[in-house]
Amino acid sequence: MFEFRIDAESGAGRAGILALPHGTVATPAFMPVGTQGTVRALSPLDLEKIGAGLVLANTYHLHVRPGEDTVARLGGLHRFMSWGGPLLTDSGGFQVFSLEGLRTVDEDGVEFQSHVDGARRRLTPERAVEIQWTLGADVAMAFDHVAPGRVDQATSRDALERTLRWLERCRARHDALAAGSPGRQTLWPIVQGGIHVALRRASLDGTLAAGDWTGIAVGGLSVGEPKVEMYETLTQLSPRLPRAVPRYLMGVGFPEDLVAGVERGIDLFDCVAPTRNGRNGSAFTDDGVVNIRNAAWKDDPSPLDPACDCETCTRYSRGYLRHLFVAGELLGLRLLSLHNVRYLIRLAGALRREIGKDNLGAWAADWRLRYLNSEAV
Amino acid sequence: MFEFRIDAESGAGRAGILALPHGTVATPAFMPVGTQGTVRALSPLDLEKIGAGLVLANTYHLHVRPGEDTVARLGGLHRFMSWGGPLLTDSGGFQVFSLEGLRTVDEDGVEFQSHVDGARRRLTPERAVEIQWTLGADVAMAFDHVAPGRVDQATSRDALERTLRWLERCRARHDALAAGSPGRQTLWPIVQGGIHVALRRASLDGTLAAGDWTGIAVGGLSVGEPKVEMYETLTQLSPRLPRAVPRYLMGVGFPEDLVAGVERGIDLFDCVAPTRNGRNGSAFTDDGVVNIRNAAWKDDPSPLDPACDCETCTRYSRGYLRHLFVAGELLGLRLLSLHNVRYLIRLAGALRREIGKDNLGAWAADWRLRYLNSEAV
Numbered sequence: 001m002f003e004f005r006i007d008a009e010s011g012a013g014r015a016g017i018l019a020l021p022h023g024t025v026a027t028p029a030f031m032p033v034g035t036q037g038t039v040r041a042l043s044p045l046d047l048e049k050i051g052a053g054l055v056l057a058n059t060y061h062l063h064v065r066p067g068e069d070t071v072a073r074l075g076g077l078h079r080f081m082s083w084g085g086p087l088l089t090d091s092g093g094f095q096v097f098s099l100e101g102l103r104t105v106d107e108d109g110v111e112f113q114s115h116v117d118g119a120r121r122r123l124t125p126e127r128a129v130e131i132q133w134t135l136g137a138d139v140a141m142a143f144d145h146v147a148p149g150r151v152d153q154a155t156s157r158d159a160l161e162r163t164l165r166w167l168e169r170c171r172a173r174h175d176a177l178a179a180g181s182p183g184r185q186t187l188w189p190i191v192q193g194g195i196h197v198a199l200r201r202a203s204l205d206g207t208l209a210a211g212d213w214t215g216i217a218v219g220g221l222s223v224g225e226p227k228v229e230m231y232e233t234l235t236q237l238s239p240r241l242p243r244a245v246p247r248y249l250m251g252v253g254f255p256e257d258l259v260a261g262v263e264r265g266i267d268l269f270d271c272v273a274p275t276r277n278g279r280n281g282s283a284f285t286d287d288g289v290v291n292i293r294n295a296a297w298k299d300d301p302s303p304l305d306p307a308c309d310c311e312t313c314t315r316y317s318r319g320y321l322r323h324l325f326v327a328g329e330l331l332g333l334r335l336l337s338l339h340n341v342r343y344l345i346r347l348a349g350a351l352r353r354e355i356g357k358d359n360l361g362a363w364a365a366d367w368r369l370r371y372l373n374s375e376a377v
Numbered sequence: 378m379f380e381f382r383i384d385a386e387s388g389a390g391r392a393g394i395l396a397l398p399h400g401t402v403a404t405p406a407f408m409p410v411g412t413q414g415t416v417r418a419l420s421p422l423d424l425e426k427i428g429a430g431l432v433l434a435n436t437y438h439l440h441v442r443p444g445e446d447t448v449a450r451l452g453g454l455h456r457f458m459s460w461g462g463p464l465l466t467d468s469g470g471f472q473v474f475s476l477e478g479l480r481t482v483d484e485d486g487v488e489f490q491s492h493v494d495g496a497r498r499r500l501t502p503e504r505a506v507e508i509q510w511t512l513g514a515d516v517a518m519a520f521d522h523v524a525p526g527r528v529d530q531a532t533s534r535d536a537l538e539r540t541l542r543w544l545e546r547c548r549a550r551h552d553a554l555a556a557g558s559p560g561r562q563t564l565w566p567i568v569q570g571g572i573h574v575a576l577r578r579a580s581l582d583g584t585l586a587a588g589d590w591t592g593i594a595v596g597g598l599s600v601g602e603p604k605v606e607m608y609e610t611l612t613q614l615s616p617r618l619p620r621a622v623p624r625y626l627m628g629v630g631f632p633e634d635l636v637a638g639v640e641r642g643i644d645l646f647d648c649v650a651p652t653r654n655g656r657n658g659s660a661f662t663d664d665g666v667v668n669i670r671n672a673a674w675k676d677d678p679s680p681l682d683p684a685c686d687c688e689t690c691t692r693y694s695r696g697y698l699r700h701l702f703v704a705g706e707l708l709g710l711r712l713l714s715l716h717n718v719r720y721l722i723r724l725a726g727a728l729r730r731e732i733g734k735d736n737l738g739a740w741a742a743d744w745r746l747r748y749l750n751s752e753a754v
Contacts (some may be wrong), residue, residue, distance in 0.1 A: 037700065041707040045688065066675065066700045073676045074696045082692040298443065299450045311422065315459045319451045323414065323443045330418040333707060 001183040002214040010360035012265040020086040020138040025053035030344040031270040050342040060095035068134040076136035087137035125169035149224030160192040190219040217248040234264040274340030288374035310342040378560040379591035387737035389642040397463040397515040402430035407721040408647040427719040437472035445511040453513035464514035502546035526601030533571040541583040567596040611641040651717030661720040665751035687719040
């Protein structure tokens, strides 16, 4: 039920098939983010049409509102959001550590203030696992202590060691819950350690020693550090990651990061960038980012991205899309979000295809040359 | 190309087929309003799926932004908004008279300030017709002087007489434009006269004397007067309206108004209510209006409207829809707008069916009993 098969490899890149209770996912794959049980501005039918496989939802947000018990009473997360395909929930760790205001970490867990009503709440490794079990996604994530991108080694070490201790507690609670219905949900651990190679190795070693996992995540990247440092950390870490399970780079998903991640052996990505940027009028294309509000598009009858097969690019002109944004129309938010998510899904598909042809490096170099050297307008 | 055939009648109600250059429309019909060239929160594919026939766009809004020349350069209004079905544009009269701030009416036309950039602009009967010709909808409307709902007879008479003089100028300009490509667009006049029966008759007589029309509109209702006065005006006016052409009641379209209008011989309706109310979380059902934000729906797994076949009602629970609104998610705005427009399209379809069975009066009485006596929550 939680199987991963590698079909092809090219350099460090891998093409695989991940089988989960609610369906299979071809990797490399980009996961759209449904923070509050909905991928912002898109419907599940939109996601189906653009070929989304695995979709992510945020445990912290759903716990705070509407609450996991409400989600369960409404049939569980799949039924709740009307998404029949595979789902993954994060653990709430990242969100809790990103919150402004009150937040107290101790060995037991984290006390925080809800961003909705200011109420004090507490998340522990056990609670994070229980909430995710109640939500019922195919994949749950371990509760981790996330440190900001460029903290010193001591802080980073402290966070990763706590994450390892919490991992034991997450696993114990998850094993107890899953004993009653094995095959319902799997738990993936998160490797921490910031941009410190030695710490990443320590975190990985501890994680692998703690269990026999069906997948493994790399957390704590793309949290403020320069991109080159993120890429270098992945380059160092990647050869040591277990080969047989999917590798998930959390919170990363600009087009250039997807390509760089796949070249470094990553299989799964998630990021709010395609929907957030889409709502801001910023669109991904092979020729770089297009700002749809630009006056240059006022009378332009051409599609946003002539290479794209999505509804946005096959039905509407740049001139119309610009009008929707300038006029403040809701349809614009949806159409650019739709295109951006489709762009990343297509990009992951292209990377998969090139891995199959053992042509990943050359294709990625060409793609980068075009994407990064275009004059964005 | 602009033909109307009556299939069945029941009391004053009529079921017909309106043939327009871009398709046929079964009447009675509700027209969704695409103010700025988009029905707010919905896509043309959504409109197709829920069975929209004729769609309305606002000349004033499109003239101010992006400008009719841009729309023409982007292929005309159909291509611009990617709607292949029939389109109708209003004349801009209603909008101009609704504007706050500077607005000066003289015999030539109206000078007004754009709500977008404050620039002074001028609309005349000729310009309103030219702009609509450039936009290229199937049906254009004459430029009218709209008076508020409860003005005195003298003001109302002055406005309707000006509307009649403007109608001659609209017709002359439209005839000149249409001479080059007959069958591209038709022009419909608007009967004014407020809630004064004698004035309505004078307006109608003058309108019918001015030309041989393919359709006729009733304007200046639902602009502040009590509903009973609107219904009474229609009751008085309806028997005198020409039988052979579609009758369009402008800006009217709450469910109870649709039923009352059809009972008084109206064939076409438009209104922003279904989308505006949808965005506010207010949903039409046969049991009255449902406020989806109500805490009563928090854990409710039932559909918004069990009788409805739209995506909103067949895929999602009230609990999930409430969550989307409480959490401020864009998908909620779309799903309730979609349902409300579908509700009015289904309601028009039911009225058409009952007219075919010569059962309009009895069905309408039953519908009203249920709709108006339910306890809205």
